[in-house]
Amino acid sequence: MTKNFNFIEKLRETGLRPTKQRVKICEVLFNRDKTFHFTINDLVKKISEELNEKISLATVYNTVHALQKKGYLKEISINSDKSYFDTNTTVHHHFYDEDTHQLIDCDENEIENVNVKNNITGKKINSVEVLVRVASDNQNQN
Amino acid sequence: MTKNFNFIEKLRETGLRPTKQRVKICEVLFNRDKTFHFTINDLVKKISEELNEKISLATVYNTVHALQKKGYLKEISINSDKSYFDTNTTVHHHFYDEDTHQLIDCDENEIENVNVKNNITGKKINSVEVLVRVASDNQNQN
């Protein structure tokens, strides 16, 4: 989904009824310039900040999963206690800021092609992604 | 912790009292040749298979976290609904089999050094790890 778009048409095209809730969620997610990395909770917060209406938590889950299934969102796992989603659905690499718990896309040219020399027999490679964990310089472990 | 070891001494050295439960868990985890990737549930299952005594779930959680804090275990996130732990605590890469949900270490030479050209300013890189997602060749998406 591209920014500044008629999400009603876009949703209909992919077989999702363009309900009020879905259109609103799409606007929050896709009407932006940069990739958006979010948890369900982040999204719920954004919705209540940017919109008047409130959308039930179940609907936010339903819609995010529907959009993911249609290929408009991608799930990212960095932290096992909650799911992150990503409006950038391409195979790409991330920085993860361990201080702020923020995910940031790597630019194409920041990491060169990762070459996997041997694969597991009988399996095909679906994706090769790099996670770069960063933290502030003055480390204070306990 | 190395295999075939006196875990009583090893635990004491790191300031953990070598209780019966901890020693048993260490034996299950570290008396093996290959890296062990496991969920808490996997470990509980292994314990009840390989030992007579039963160890409470709370103690398994406590011990795994204690060992992790001391640097004998590493937490891996591939799937957001449960935590994986890894007896290989070095920075290394993984294959993740999306069919069987198995994590497998990459050999050193299977992926060459990943070069991160730009970093986020003010941050230091803690780790650079690759996740290769694989699945059986005959894909059946829905």
Add this chain to the structure above:
DNA sequence: TCAACAGTTTAGAATAATTATAATTTATAA
């Protein structure tokens, strides 16, 4: 246009992983 029907929303219950609590037990230092 508008009824019918499938698809969607919703509140709330259920589930599952994990963490907290608080009483009991154990390891160890004196």
Add this chain to the structure above:
DNA sequence: TTATAAATTATAATTATTCTAAACTGTTGA
């Protein structure tokens, strides 16, 4: 051996997520 702090345990609490089932809405075709 005893005192004390640390660890274990059963169980309750928490949190993210999914399920349920009733109410509601978007769409289709008469």
